[in-house]
Amino acid sequence: xxxxxxxxxxxxxSLPSPYGIGTMGKDAYDFVDFxxxxxxxxxxxxxxxxxGFGDSPYQCFSAAAGNPYFIDLDTLxxxxxxxxxxxxxxxxxxxxxxxxxxxxxxxxxxxxxxxxDRADMKLLGKMAAFRWDNRDWVEDYAMFMSLKNxxxxxxxxDWDDEAIKQRDPEAMRKYxxxxxxxxxxxxxxxxxxxxxxxxxxxxxxxxxxxxxxxIPIYVSPDSCDVWAHxxxxxxxxxxxxxxxxxxxxxxxxxxxxLWGNPTYNWxxxxxxxxxxxxxxxxxxxxxxxxxxxxHFRGFQAYWxxxxxxxxxxxxxxxxxxxxxxxxxxxxxxxxVPIIAEDLGDIDDDVRKFLKKTGYPGMxxxxxxxxxxxxxxxxxxxxxxxxxxxxxxxxSETVVEQFNDKCSDADRDVMKEYLRVSDNEPxxxxxxRTAFAAPCTIAMTTMQDLLSLGADAxxxxxxxxxxNWSWRVRRxxxxxxxxxxxxxxxxxxxxLNPRTR
Numbered sequence: 142x143x144x145x146x147x148x149x150x151x152x153x154x155s156l157p158s159p160y161g162i163g164t165m166g167k168d169a170y171d172f173v174d175f176x177x178x179x180x181x182x183x184x185x186x187x188x189x190x191x192x193g194f195g196d197s198p199y200q201c202f203s204a205a206a207g208n209p210y211f212i213d214l215d216t217l218x219x220x221x222x223x224x225x226x227x228x229x230x231x232x233x234x235x236x237x238x239x240x241x242x243x244x245x246x247x248x249x250x251x252x253x254x255x256x257x258d259r260a261d262m263k264l265l266g267k268m269a270a271f272r273w274d275n276r277d278w279v280e281d282y283a284m285f286m287s288l289k290n291x292x293x294x295x296x297x298x299d300w301d302d303e304a305i306k307q308r309d310p311e312a313m314r315k316y317x318x319x320x321x322x323x324x325x326x327x328x329x330x331x332x333x334x335x336x337x338x339x340x341x342x343x344x345x346x347x348x349x350x351x352x353x354x355x356i357p358i359y360v361s362p363d364s365c366d367v368w369a370h371x372x373x374x375x376x377x378x379x380x381x382x383x384x385x386x387x388x389x390x391x392x393x394x395x396x397x398x399l400w401g402n403p404t405y406n407w408x409x410x411x412x413x414x415x416x417x418x419x420x421x422x423x424x425x426x427x428x429x430x431x432x433x434x435x436h437f438r439g440f441q442a443y444w445x446x447x448x449x450x451x452x453x454x455x456x457x458x459x460x461x462x463x464x465x466x467x468x469x470x471x472x473x474x475x476x477v478p479i480i481a482e483d484l485g486d487i488d489d490d491v492r493k494f495l496k497k498t499g500y501p502g503m504x505x506x507x508x509x510x511x512x513x514x515x516x517x518x519x520x521x522x523x524x525x526x527x528x529x530x531x532x533x534x535x536s537e538t539v540v541e542q543f544n545d546k547c548s549d550a551d552r553d554v555m556k557e558y559l560r561v562s563d564n565e566p567x568x569x570x571x572x573r574t575a576f577a578a579p580c581t582i583a584m585t586t587m588q589d590l591l592s593l594g595a596d597a598x599x600x601x602x603x604x605x606x607x608n609w610s611w612r613v614r615r616x617x618x619x620x621x622x623x624x625x626x627x628x629x630x631x632x633x634x635x636l637n638p639r640t641r
Contacts, residue, residue, distance in 0.1 A: 142476065142478055143478070143501065143581045143582055144581065145581055145582075145634060145635050146181075146182035146183065146581070146582055146583075146635050146637065147180075147181055147182060147183070147576055147582065147583045147584065147585075147630050147633065147635040148176070148181050148182055148183025148184060148185055148353065148582070148584050148585075149176060149179075149181060149183070149184060149185070149584070149585055149586070149587055149590060149626075150185040150186075150530070150533070150534065150584055150585070150586045150587065151172065151184070151185075151186070151586070151587040151613065152186050152187040152198070152534070152599070152609075153165065153169065153186055153187075153189065153208075153211050154187075154198075154210070154211070154240055154609065154610075154612070155587065155599075155611055155612050155613055156168045156169055156172060156612070156613065157237065157612065157613065157614065157615035157618075158213075159215075159228075159232065160214055160228075160231050160232065160233065160245075160249075161232075161233035161236070161240060161241060161244060161245050162210050162211075162240045162242075162245050162612075163211070163612065164210075164211050164212065164213040164214070165211055165212070165213050165216075165334075165337040165338060165340075165341045166213030166214075166215050166216055167213075167215070168615065169213075169341055170341065170344060171618065172184070172618060173341075173344060173345045173348050173350055174348065175618050175622075175623050176348075176350050176623075177348040177349060177350060177637075177640050178620070178623040178624075178627065178640070179622075179623040179624075179626030179627045179630065179640075180626065180627040180630040180631060180635075180636040180637050180640045181350065181626065181630065181637060181640070182349070182350065182351060182582075182635075182637040183350070183351050183352070183353050183431070183582065183584065184345060184350050184351075184352050184353070185352075185353035185355075185433070185584060186352065186353070186354060186355065187199075187355050187534060188201060188354075188355045188356070188357055189207050189208055189211065189338070189354070189428070190202070190203060190204070190205075190206055190207065190208060191203060191206050191207070191208045191209060191210075191286075192208060192210075192242075192609075193361055193363060193364075194361065194363065195605050195606075195608065195609075196240075196242045196608070196609045196610070197600075197608065197609055198355075198357075198609065199357040199359075199400075199435065200361045200402075201357075201360070201361055201364065202282070202285065202286060202289075202361060202363070202364050202365060203278065203281075203282040203285070203364060203365050203366065204278075204360050204364070204366050204421055204424075205275075205278040205279075205282065205421075205424050206278070206279070206282045206331055206334075206365075207331060207334035207335060207338060208334070209249065209250070209253060209330040209331075209333075209334060210245055210249055211334065211337075211338075212253065212330065212333045212334055212337060213337055214227075214228055214231055214252065215228070216337060217256050217333070220264075221259070222255075222256035222259050222260065223252065223255065223256055223259075227252050227255055227256075228252075230248060230251070230252055231248050231249065231252045232248075233245055233247075233248055236612075237612060237614045237615070238611070238612055238614070239610045239611065239612060240609070240610040240611075240612060241610075242610065253326075253330055253333075254326060256329075256333075257325075257326050257329045257330075260329065267332065267336075268328060268329055268332040271328075271331070271332040271335065271336075272328050272332070275331070275335075277420070278365075278424075279328055279331055280324075280328075281365045281368070281369040282327065282331070282365045283324040283325075283327035283328045283331070284313075284316065284317065284320070284324055284365075285364075285365035285368055285369075286323075286327045286365075287316075287320040287323040287324045287327060288300065288305060288316060288320070290323060291316075291320060291323075296362070296363045297362070297363050297364070297367060297368055297380050298362075298363075298379045298380045298381040306368075306379075306380060308368070308369075338428070342428070342429075346430070348639075348640075349637050349639030349640050350637075351430035351431060352429050352430050352431075353429060353430070353431045353432070353433055353480065354425055354428055354429030354431070354432050354433065355432070355433045355434075355435060356421065356422070356425055356432055356433070356434045356435060357435045357436075358386075358434065358435050358436040358437070358439045358440070359386050359400065359402035359403070359404070359405075359436075359439075360374075360402060360403075361402060362376075362381070362382045362385075362401060362402060362403050367380060367403060368380065370417060372406065372409050373405060373406055373409055373410055373417060374403040374404070374405060374406060375403050375404045375405070375406055375445075376403050381448070382401070382402070382403035382404075382448055383447075383448045384403065384404045384445045384446070384447070384448065385399070385400065385401050385402060385403060385404065385445070385446050385447075385448055385450075386400045386401070386402040386403070386404050386439070386443065386444070386445065386446070387399045387400045387401075387444055387446050387453035387456060388400075388436075388444050388453060388485050388486060389444055389453060389454070389456060389486055390453070390454065391485050391486050394453075394602055394603045396452040396453060396454055396603070397444070397452060397453025397454055397456070397603075398453055398602050398603050399446060399450065399451070399452055399453040399603070404443060404445050404459075407460075407461065407462050410462070411462060411465060414469060415462070415465070415466050415469040415470070418466060418469075418470065419469060419470055419473045419474065422470055422474060422477060423473075423474060426474065426477065430478065431478040431479070431480060432477070432478065432479050432480070433479075433480040433481075433482055434479055434480070434481055434482060435482050436482060436485070437481035437482050437483050437495065437500075437502075438483055438485060438486070438487060438491045439461055440461040440462055440463060440466060440467075440494070441461050441463055441490060441491045441494040442458045442459060442460055442461055442490070442491070443458070443459055443461050444456045444457070444458060444459075444486075445457055445458075445459050463494060464494070464497055464498070467498050479498075479500045480500065480501055480502075480503070480528050480582075481495055481498065481500040481501065481502050481503070482502075482503055483495055483502035483503055484503055484505065484508075484533075499526075501526045501527045501528050501580075501581065501582070502526075502527050502528070503527060503528050503529075503530060503533075504517060504518050504520075504522075504523045504524075504527050504528075504529045504530070504580065505518050505529075505530045505531075505532060505533055505536060506518065506519075506520055506529070506530065506531045506532065506539065506571060506574070506575055507531070507532045507536055507537055507538075507539055507542040507543075508536075509522070510542055510543065510546075510547050510551055510552075510555050511547070511548075511551045511554075512550050512551050512554040519558075520574055520575055520577070520578035520580075521578065521579075523578045523579055523580040524579065524580065525579050525580065525581055526581060527580045527581070527582075528580060528581070528582040528583075528584060529575055529578050529580035529582070529583045529584065530575070530583075530584045530585070530586070531568070531571050531572060531575050531584070531585045531586065531589040532585075532586055532588070532589055533586070534586070534599040534600055535599075535600050535602050537595070537598065538568075538586070538588045538589055538593055538594060538595070538597060538598060539567060539568050539571040539589045539592075540567050540568060540589075540592055540593060540594040541594045541595040541598065543555060543567060543571075544567075544594065545594075545595065558574070559571055559574050560573075560574070565625075566591075566592035567592050568585075568588075568589040568590060568591065568592035568593075569590075569592065569625055569629070571585075571589060572585045572589065572590065572626075572629050573629050573632065573633070576629050576630060576632065576633030576635055577632065577633045578633075583633065583635060586599075587613050588611070590622060590626065591613070591617055591622070597611050598611065599611050627640075
């Protein structure tokens with residue numbers, strides 16, 4: 142299914158833009174051109190959903206909705222929906238290095254409401270068609286978000302009206318009438334998001350660039366998914382999780398990771414023929430060319446932690462759906478291009494399970510930066526059927542790992558292995574090594590491509606505040622960098638034939 146190729150990881154939020162956060166505007170198209178000029182095949186993004194708690198793209202209000210922050214405002218101005226004054230009001234004092242989510246939240250929805258107020262009948266007709274085509278999720282999402290606003294942004298389980306929390310039919314009709322304008326506004330934003338996304342993806346595909354998307358294995362506890370389908374999750378009558386997800390202590394954290402997402406009620410999901418998961422994968426097939434599924438090992442066995450624990454230490458392993466789920470997906474959708482994120486606490490049972498699926502797993506160079514030739518993450522040990530990364534959005538960058546985390550002995554070994562030279566940045570040496578590895582797909586992050594250190598880290602697992610905010614400067618996306626990328630890709634025999 143996959144051929145020898147390569148790509149770059151950069152989330153939409155990390156793109157340059159005049160409005161404080163990356164969007165699907167000109168800079169996104171320029172980045173596609175940068176990848177094309179660099180001979181790449183893939184652009185990998187993080188989940189595109191509307192972020193909630195901690196601004197994490199892995200904690201979204203909906204498994205299907207897009208993030209309104211990514212709607213490009215200049216495009217709306219070209220459509221006559223925004224004025225120059227509106228764009229000034231959306232200016233949050235651009236910081237080229239970081240997203241200030243508080244400032245973006247204060248301004249973005251106000252400006253998008255003005256665009257909604259100016260929508261003409263033709264545009265509203267297109268919105269109505271979108272609404273009908275996406276009725277399997279957009280109505281629940283729009284009402285959920287409207288209700289969250291109505292209840293002062295409280296979490297789902299703290300809503301003041303028990304009837305609407307439980308989706309009582311009379312209460313649903315009542316709020317649908319009372320909140321109609323707000324509900325329509327949220328549908329409008331989703332129409333704009335997917336209209337812009339589909340155009341961006343189509344442009345990327347025309348340039349020979351495929352987009353790798355990301356499915357978080359779990360949904361946020363405070364989400365329309367839990368509200369609409371509580372029977373599928375380990376939640377109580379109040380819709381509050383009583384079994385939460387995470388991972389035991391590993392190389393990311395000595396106390397494990399306590400994510401707080403509700404775990405699944407797999408018996409109910411299996412009895413329903415895995416329809417919700419099939420729907421979720423189908424949704425991603427419509428958005429992306431390839432889908433990475435986060436925390437893939439959770440389908441073999443997952444770590445469930447009792448609600449109220451302060452760390453993930455006191456969890457237990459529980460059996461996941463295993464091949465039953467993926468046989469159901471294949472029966473419904475055929476062979477789906479999936480990358481399995483198999484990092485973390487991996488045992489032989491997980492390895493056997495992944496082999497049965499046939500999906501490529503992941504290897505990460507920085508986890509192999511140690512004097513141990515048997516380490517699975519050293520690039521010369523990467524199997525052909527895997528996706529090899531220099532680093533990930535959850536890890537240190539190559540520069541941070543090499544300079545700050547490696548022991549002196551490990552660093553000496555890696556200097557020889559990476560052929561570190563004063564003639565080029567450290568990240569470039571790492572990329573050359575990764576791109577020469579046996580893996581079918583080799584990926585680097587934009588941070589490693591620019592040889593950036595700890596200040597450019599995207600996320601530190603098990604921490605709150607300051608994560609998910611890194612941005613690349615516009616001047617860094619240049620011909621010198623794409624020129625190196627093309628040479629490294631050619632040298633690794635990964636050059637995209639459509640860019641030759």
